[in-house]
Amino acid sequence: MLNKKLLAAGLLMTMSFGLSAQEKRPLTHDDYDAWESVSSEKVSKNGKWVAYEISPQDGDGRIEVAAHQNPAEKHAIQRGKNFVFSNNGDFLMGLIKPQKDSVRVLKLKNTAKDKMPKDSLFILSLGNGEVEKMAKIKSFKTPKDNGNWLAVHFEKETKKQDKSDTTEVKDKPKKTEGTNLLVRSFDGERKWTLDRVKDYGFSDEGNYLYFTKATEDTLKNEGAYILNLRNGETTQVDEGKVNYAGMVIDGPEKNFAFMATEDSLKAKKPYYDLYLYDIAKKDLKKVAGKGTQGILEYGMVSKNGDLVFSKDGSRLYFGTAPDYVTYEYEEDTTILKEERVSLDIWGWQDDEIQPMQLKQKDRKNKKTYLATYHMKSGKVTQVADMKVENINRDKYERHKLALGSDDKPYRRNYSWDIQIGRDVYVVDLETGEKTLVEKNLKGYPSLSPEAKFVYWYSTPDSTWMAYDIKTKQKRNLLAEIDDINFYDEIHDSPSMPSSYGNGGWLKNDEAFLVYDKYDIWKVDPTGKKEPVNITKGEGRQNKVKYRIQTLHEDEEEYGIDSKSPLVLTAFHEFSKKNGFYKGDLQGKNSPEELLFTDHRYYGLKKAEKSDEVIVRRSTYHEYPDLYATSLDFANLNQISETNSQQADVNWGSVELVDYRANDGTPMQGLLFKPENFREDGNYPMMVYFYERNSDGLHNYRPPAPSASTINIPFFVSNDYVVFVPDIKYDLGLPGPSAFNSIMPGVQKVADMGFVDKENMAIQGQSWGGYQVAYLITQTDMFKAAGAGAPVVNMTSAYGGIRWGTGMSRMFQYEQTQSRIGGTLWEKPLYYIENSPLFYSDRVNTPVLIMHNDADGAVPWYQGIEMFMALKRLNSPAWLLVYNDEDHNLVQRKNRKDLSIRLSQFFDHYLKDAPAPLWMTEGLPATEKGRTLKYELSK
Template sequence: MRRLLFCIFTLNATAAIAQSAATAQSKKPLDHSVYDTWESIGERLISPDGQWIAYTVDIQEGDGTLYVTNPDTSYRLPIPRGYMAAFTADSRFLVFRIKPLYTDIRQARIKKKKPEDGPKDSLGILNLERKTILRAPRVKSFQLPDKEGDCVAYEAEPAGGPKPKRPLSAADLYFSRGDAADGDDAPAPKKPEGADLVFRDLNTGHEEHWQGVGEYQLARRGNLLAFGLIGRPKDSIVTRGFCVWHDEETDTILHSGYDYRKIAIDDTGRQVAFLADQDSTAALLHFFHLYYYTPGTDSAQLLVSRTTGGMKVGWTVSENGDVVFSRSGRRLLLGTAPVAPPKDTTQAETEIAHLDIWNYKDDYLQPMQLKDRDKELKRSYLSVYDLERKTFTQLADIKMPTVVPSDEGDGPLYLGITDFGKRIPLQWEGRTHKDVFAVDPVTGTVTLVRKDVDGTPTISPLGHYIAWYDMKERQYSTYTPKGGVRKISVGVRPLLADEQNDQPNEPDSYGIAGWTKGDSAVWVYDRYDIWALDPQGAGKPERLTSGRRNRDQYRYVLLDKEERAIDTRKPIWLDVFNDSTKYSGFALLNGGRPLYGPYTFRRLIRAKGADRFLFTRETFEMPADLWVGGEPSSGGGLSSAVCISAINPQQARYNWGHARLVHWTTFQGKKTDGILYVPEDFDPHRKYPMITYFYERLSDDLYHYLPPSPTPSALNIPFFVSRGYLVFTPDIRYTIGHPGKSAYDYVVSGVKTLCKNTYVDATRLGIQGQSWGGYQVAYLITATHLFKAAWAGAPVVNMFSAYGGIRWESGMNRQFQYEHTQSRIGATPWQRPDLYIENSPLFHLPQVTTPLVIMANDADGAVPWYQGIEMFTDMKRLGKQVWMLTYNGEAHNLMERRNRKDIQIREQQFFDWQLKGARPARWLTEGVPATAKGRTWGLEADGE
């Protein structure tokens, strides 16, 4: 294949031009009041015919807007609070939900209303030809057929008050060209079991209505609707049963049953399957059965129950496993599980001991078991019912829990994966080795393919090959029942392993792009290029791109979500990113005019039936606006791309900034990169304070737009830059066993290099980091007096105590982090205690002279918050200047917006005090005693 051709292409739209420094001086700096209304592009979608674009403009707090536009005309319709939009298959309608007013939602929260008593969404249906909107209240969900058919099915919560004497009709809905009253004020009934279901023909307006509906499913072609009637409390009108609506008739196909779940309809809309529970709600055990129906038959047929031949003894159909028809409709895939023992109701709760029992033989530690308890209780195991042979076959089981179908369920071979008996090393290795099996979906026969694979096995789309990359062998291999195992990447040079791996672990691969049609080739990545490998191992590997010479990285763009294999007969689009310049773009595999330049391009989307594309383009200076390229009929590609949004016009009123790529050589003689952010009104003759923020490698973000958001923990870069700070983000690469010294080598060398410039004030340097960055901050202030102020979020300071700790969000032990991954020690504490001492800031705290703020939250699920406590109490004991912020009930990174806003204010106050000489806030000088908690926050300046 031909090498990709490159040129820098200027889009046919007006781009934001950086203001001169003289002009920028008249602009105001960002403050904390700007956050809520700052905009971003959220949802974006194209109609199948490429004629219509819908996208949302979201603000950080408040009401967003759904926009509908036709790129070929001037038509543009704003729909306040619209979201979750979808086009019909013929591109004539747009269906969406409408949120209640943000103020109403906020008031409901203030009044502590339950969700069922709060304001509800509405449904909107936009007729794109007539430009009219139909609206329905209290909508919980809706479904559109994605193949064909102009119809919608939606579920609405029943209105409060007396039951209507007639079903809802079109007259109850509101038609308008604009916004309408929500009609959401009526309270919903308490604990409703069933909802109102509406099917609407979008062309004629004809509707069908049902009450007391539970789950429902609309066929992909819109020709059948299936749903369960489960009634409502104290409602004798609605009878229970399972129904289908087709040919304008409602048929009750199962009259027995109390609950109905996991409805499946085949691709043609001619077969229905579902699970039904025949036991009353008072039963101690509930057994679901699989039922099957085709239009024209009298009733649903029982296919699988716990007594079906082939079902394991003591097992039953699982209510938690999905029911799926295979692509051809000849197979039904479902889940099964062991029957759970009933809960013992003979003992009083007060008489039962509550404890966790840890056993060294357990596969997983107790915290991980408890974290996954609900998931494990709901775990199901794949089985298949063959509708032609009328046979049930169990495929997965407890010892082989993962079975992956192929060819959308129709494949001749399925993939079986298990780490059974190999799970205990997970706590110190961070992953497990897998045994790989080939599974016959007809007979259930299991054939061992390879033991102890150190990687992730996959199966080709049609099921002809099982493939995997083994991290120890650093090779891709495939398996076929006739040919056995073959290595297929032997001829690839350079190797496909991660070239930049700096962790004490075998390097992983760069991944698989996909398989081509007919399972004829598998496309894989190296650092820069895409390779086509012959799955038989006979043909020579073919390099499809030529990126290595110029350090251009190519990655395949999946434009069709339903695509199962790469069609080489069609245009193939690739993401492009240059390691050196940080330019990015999109390009065609076989040439053509690429879109490439000093921007970050994201999310290329193509219309299903036309050559029209959507994407966003951004830089640090320009927000990520939405662009549309190509023509619906002419195949113009991206050459005619135009911008169709204009978010954040208010940014022009603020002193923003610029991002510059910088290079330097570390103390150890290694060349590296970083980003220096400078204010828009930057004057090289002034001296600026500088904050250094880092994690591992951030220079690839050179052209990323960073909105001024109250961040969960990271430095709010545009905020500080706008207020007259320089911000430096250096890349770091690590030497195994010495992560602390590596951070010193890269960070301090970079800072000292920048300090050679007269505009950097070497006496006013700050440093900030979170998590792994927080650890490095803690280490650096023990190794240098260069920084005047430091801020460390969720730092690890004692690698001995942290080594045996728990990551509470997953329940995993932290040993793997030190032996094999990010902490990069590469040994246990008893093998190399010297390395644990060397890299633990705790043992070097007497050397600290830098004032430090720590954030350590009491619900941190990644870093035990006692690490922050250890650092705080020991620095306090040593008489160092130290503060600690603990946000109650908060996670590793702050989740609640109120807390994010709070920490932004405190961080500004701390750095302004230390680096700009501002008056300190009272929380810094006096603190906030527990007796004043919730009454005062200490944000006022000292002396006020």
């Protein structure tokens, strides 16, 4: 009897599951807003807690914090953002944002900005789950390294007015006023309230708070202060300056530095002085200013430079800037605004063309030159100068050395050669002396952790080089390794190939770790020891790419400890399996599998003071939620849980398709199939492409409004098959290469028997948009096409500007993605033969083009050229131009609009759905802003 009951229950459950599967619905455009994502994940220093933000695409999110060992022990803060752990791991604090719907209602009422709701602060006690809140918060801060203190800066208090009082109440604060700052321990046992505070911060060790405040005497402007958190003593460091900037306390907490000016902030060039305060002696002195011996000639202290103490506190770094008048015309008060000339002069001899200069104008106006104040001697050394402007102190300044570079001799070529060289110097931070390493070095050099070597990947030589600072000798680090390539083996553009990167250095600069395509090599920078393949060649043998996983933040600065655990990431080139292995720096043992599955793993983070880690894991089905584990990866416990609504919608699956390009090269593509897929079905197929995508097999793709391309889950959920083929390129033949790679893959999928060959379409954006435009001049296989921001005329685009950066487009055709490999006058036929515009009369495929009028990457006129050619030829085409939008859509309202139009366009051609009115009637300018014409034709 029992068995019959169980059988009956089982049958009911089976029927229920079957019914449930049938009742699943397709995704709609209304689903986007609620789809959630996880971000900002952090582990407390002690490893006990994990916190993260969960946010819908549109709406109010939340912070969740879970116990690492017991993820079920969880707290949530609704509308929480920007959180941090206390240094002892006992508290979590962050902002609570106003409710989004309430803010929207107030905006509809044109509510004044100062009347809008403000942020609040929460303090969550992780021990008992109690939450404390504070309203109207401007900001909050905690010490970086130690100390469990919190500083909370409040908004200006508004004065409430008695209705019987008709006198005007002025709530708007003066620019010289500050607001209240609360400084307290997390448990609230110790606290101070400071008034009129304008700026503040903690020392890294957490024993001092520095701040500036408006003085009660408005004639004296501001003052700078220090609060000793150990004894509660507040010390006035200085008073009377108009502005204080760049405040910082050194690591040993002995000195406080800041910049200050007595000039009006309205002055076009206020002069700042650099001050140093001895905390123990309570002694303040000005250490640098205009005319100080040692700083830049005709220079001054710049507010735009960062104040940074060296780690040992022996040096204070600051920035200087030239102090001379360049534009006298600007200061002429006898000229009316309408009389002033406004023009750009493009000079052939300029290092950079005018659009690029204009893009960088603000940054260059704020450029500073590194200088050093020496604490013992009181001497100032100008480290950077007008010849060697760029000094990279990086993390290795404890050795009193830095790298300097100068690319000015080669900068003029940058418009067409983005792999220009630079003159590289070793710079003595004590004296400013510069020793030339190499002229016209093509690569990006760095210092080894102990500053014994300068090292870089030399692109012309396709190898790693090292310069011994002591002996001044340069050597090829890989000279003794034969038959292994350390450059990108599938590099297919007319430029010098890049490297596979490096894994850093061992401590004491004992060895350099470098990657080939699959394996990791340990190389002696002195050349005395033979190179060792620490993965024993098993990466290449098994087609698994091994890379070193950074576990400690200081590994890059101090080198990897050979006695510490070595964790490797692993990725199978063809199956796309991913995970982690245990490595051996000595190269005696083979990599030992810890975790290797059909997932994508990324974002691994380790607690600072324990071996607890967190990691993200995903598949096409599985959102990359957070998992808790330890360094042995023995157990993965899911922490975050998102998007339960996915279980209610048709989702689908993805698989790899292996095929061969027309030239016989093995290729792969991703094939997405609808849920409840039937082999005997007759599915319409969308084909999307952009370079190579097959490594993303296990990527989760959330339903989201489109910035430019089809949303794959949306189309799959709505019973489309979607195919994403990889593409390999031959130099000079970008169009034919796309055809030779894409079409065999499309044909293979079409021949599998479940695709409706009469209803296939292609869509791509930018470089993908170009390939769409090219393909429809070569084949009528596709019933419809979508081309976003396509280059259709390489002859006109070649001479254009990438307005987002101000760069000439020449480099793109000569060196990078467009892959022509020469100038327009060297290879005119290549430019013409690869340009779809010249073959527009062959197009028989209806096309939906998107090209926006503020596109900073591909000139807008390319989309216009394509549209006008097709219009002239009476070939069905529509051009979507989102006003003031860039290459990819930024504004969510426009993304939603494009998503609707993409689905309507392809549904019409591939599913015989009625065409929307915007396709049949257009959208006349007289109706712009009054209707969207989504309605379907009858």
